[in-house]
Amino acid sequence: MATVDSRERGTAVAPQHDRPKGGVVDWLTTTDHKKIGILYLVSAVGFFLFSGLLSLVIRAELAAPGLQIVGHQEYNELFTMHGTGMVFFFVVPTAIGLGNYFVPLQIGAPDVAYPRLNAFTYWLYIAGGLITFSGFLTAGGAAAVGWTGYAPLSSNTFSPGAGVDLWIVGLLLSGVSGILGAINFMATIFGMRVPGMTMFRMPIFCWNILVTSGLILFTFPVLSAAFAMLYIDRQIGGFFFDPSAGGDPILWQHLFWFFGHPEVYIMILPFFGVVTEIIPVFSRKPVFGYSGFVFATLLIGGYSLSVWAHHMFTTGAVNNPFFAATSMIIAVPTGVKFFNWIATMWRGKISMQTPMLFSVGFLFMFLIGGITGVFLASPPIDYHVHDTYYVVAHFHYVLFGGSVFAIFAAFYYWIPKISGRLMNEGLGKLHFWLLIIGFNMTFFPMHVLGLNGMNRRIADYSSASGFQPLNILATAGAGILALAVTVFLINFFVSMRKGEPAGDDPWGGYSLEWATTSPPPPHNFHRIPPVHSERPVFDDRANRGGAGAGGGPRGPGSG
Amino acid sequence: MVEELRFFLRIAVYLVVIGTIYWFVSYEVAGTLLLLFGAVATGFFVVAARISFQPKTPEDLAPRPPSSGLHRMTGVFGRYFAFDDENAAGGEPTEAPLALEEEGFPESSIWPLAAALAALLLGLGLVFGPWLWIPGLALGASSMWGWLTQLTA
Numbered sequence: 001m002a003t004v005d006s007r008e009r010g011t012a013v014a015p016q017h018d019r020p021k022g023g024v025v026d027w028l029t030t031t032d033h034k035k036i037g038i039l040y041l042v043s044a045v046g047f048f049l050f051s052g053l054l055s056l057v058i059r060a061e062l063a064a065p066g067l068q069i070v071g072h073q074e075y076n077e078l079f080t081m082h083g084t085g086m087v088f089f090f091v092v093p094t095a096i097g098l099g100n101y102f103v104p105l106q107i108g109a110p111d112v113a114y115p116r117l118n119a120f121t122y123w124l125y126i127a128g129g130l131i132t133f134s135g136f137l138t139a140g141g142a143a144a145v146g147w148t149g150y151a152p153l154s155s156n157t158f159s160p161g162a163g164v165d166l167w168i169v170g171l172l173l174s175g176v177s178g179i180l181g182a183i184n185f186m187a188t189i190f191g192m193r194v195p196g197m198t199m200f201r202m203p204i205f206c207w208n209i210l211v212t213s214g215l216i217l218f219t220f221p222v223l224s225a226a227f228a229m230l231y232i233d234r235q236i237g238g239f240f241f242d243p244s245a246g247g248d249p250i251l252w253q254h255l256f257w258f259f260g261h262p263e264v265y266i267m268i269l270p271f272f273g274v275v276t277e278i279i280p281v282f283s284r285k286p287v288f289g290y291s292g293f294v295f296a297t298l299l300i301g302g303y304s305l306s307v308w309a310h311h312m313f314t315t316g317a318v319n320n321p322f323f324a325a326t327s328m329i330i331a332v333p334t335g336v337k338f339f340n341w342i343a344t345m346w347r348g349k350i351s352m353q354t355p356m357l358f359s360v361g362f363l364f365m366f367l368i369g370g371i372t373g374v375f376l377a378s379p380p381i382d383y384h385v386h387d388t389y390y391v392v393a394h395f396h397y398v399l400f401g402g403s404v405f406a407i408f409a410a411f412y413y414w415i416p417k418i419s420g421r422l423m424n425e426g427l428g429k430l431h432f433w434l435l436i437i438g439f440n441m442t443f444f445p446m447h448v449l450g451l452n453g454m455n456r457r458i459a460d461y462s463s464a465s466g467f468q469p470l471n472i473l474a475t476a477g478a479g480i481l482a483l484a485v486t487v488f489l490i491n492f493f494v495s496m497r498k499g500e501p502a503g504d505d506p507w508g509g510y511s512l513e514w515a516t517t518s519p520p521p522p523h524n525f526h527r528i529p530p531v532h533s534e535r536p537v538f539d540d541r542a543n544r545g546g547a548g549a550g551g552g553p554r555g556p557g558s559g
Numbered sequence: 560m561v562e563e564l565r566f567f568l569r570i571a572v573y574l575v576v577i578g579t580i581y582w583f584v585s586y587e588v589a590g591t592l593l594l595l596f597g598a599v600a601t602g603f604f605v606v607a608a609r610i611s612f613q614p615k616t617p618e619d620l621a622p623r624p625p626s627s628g629l630h631r632m633t634g635v636f637g638r639y640f641a642f643d644d645e646n647a648a649g650g651e652p653t654e655a656p657l658a659l660e661e662e663g664f665p666e667s668s669i670w671p672l673a674a675a676l677a678a679l680l681l682g683l684g685l686v687f688g689p690w691l692w693i694p695g696l697a698l699g700a701s702s703m704w705g706w707l708t709q710l711t712a
Contacts, residue, residue, distance in 0.1 A: 026667065028669070028672055029669045029672065031667060031671070110664060116668050119668065122671075123674075123676075124675045126675070127675045131679065131686075162686050162687070165686040169685050169686055172682070173679075176678075198562075199562040199563070210566070214566070218570075251589055254589040255589070255593075258590065298566075298569065302570060302573045308590070309590065318585065318587065319581075319585040523664065
């Protein structure tokens, strides 16, 4: 473990470098990528808290057979808006927010390629979110069609009312926002790297944002087209998905999942990148197999475009062996990443501070989600557990155990850079342990419930089914999850007021964001070290003979 | 070929291959078209960008190393698909200059927010009635005007 050097710590000063203006008008009109990144992150956490509250109501309802808190219609609205909020308005925007803040810093750029477009992208996302969730204010309630919006359930016949229309239009706007953001990221990464920062010296996080942007460009237009077709069906008398008039509801599933499965990788690849940034720094080693990481990311991105119909095995309308094979093969590049992460830690000088703790938690939790994914890619198993809680358990291990754990790792790792103050280590570790206990209590029992035949998306179950004990366990776990998130919020607000000054480089980082002040000045850098490798800040420290070249993270709790 | 183009070329080739296989195992139209349209769009971008390409990235400015062993072994495939950073090794940078083109970056602008508000009104108009398009279009047009004139100011 690294030790705390009091003299080094003494060099850390309170965050006061070029502190930007902070008035309301300034935030409303900003085109600074860092402020837009902060806006994204704060808004995404807001949607996370709201969507999380919806899930707490769901868990409370499922704690006992019968209907105690909400009716069937309200329950349908709750799980629809929970899924929609988490997928479209929390996880993806968090990735975009982190990318906004850190991609220009990591490649040595003063801003993104199109700053105004970047601001528009953010406000369009907010507009989409407001429209989508405003369904709760309408007479018929919010959309109640599941986040997948399957036809013909989403047709006017079965889902009249403005809720579904607001859901369609809101997601259409947020989809356009995603497309514009992806273009901005690509232009920034391709066109604004500092001299010396070749493609194969870029931090892995930037590579992952690049591949994610590519996936967004391939898939979001397809989703937008599908939503436009659904809107035409509902409002203008179209019949794209109406079989009684020659339409095809299976077409909706093809279009939705051609977007929907790459979307899973859009939600996880940026956080693979986050973890790949954190593990080498806290192991005091260069990342093992840089090219392998990049290659695996490209392969995952490519493969993800050809697996969509594994969500449609039970329709009987797709070629199951093709999609089983393409789905299972994704485990290979993902396995490459896992081996590389482990090899990076192997015989490293590991410092188990909060960002690293969350990263290691991510490895274990995501691995479970990934392995159950391989099971589900097998049609005979999928036929057995399709639309059961086994699938709910699987994707929560991927998206909560994977994305959310990595999001918290990113917060603990990068908030000191954003704010200039370190988060509290003790509260951070309490947050981690509460989260991992609550998470496993909530979602592990769902595997068993699913295998025993408990259907997803149904508000009630029979008291004779034997499902209640595991449901009570899951509901108690959800309460612990809520407590864990509360600890995080307390930690955040306390640390922002009273946290220790972080200094420019509290962790002994490798990439260029650690070469500037915390928070960075407008246009990011006073000095950029020469880039000769994928670890320019490490090289610079070594060349200058400064402290930390061979040292480690020196935040609190590192001793 | 620079890595930026190879990035897209690999995707285009993959989509052609997988799209062709998919057609012959499924004869399913929607998925095949999605895959092949993706390939066409990406391929078009690669060709257009290759034609109009002006070297300015670090890899392009670097002196090219002599034909490497990898490229000799893999021939055309290596040239277009190789996964190596030999170009980077050929051109070590000197001290990286600060590229702060501050005048090129707008400090603030109200027009992105105004344009998003216009999109909000247009979107709500799709649900609650076209009357909302009147303020939406007006705000959208003025946002576009403000944005463009600010760009050229």
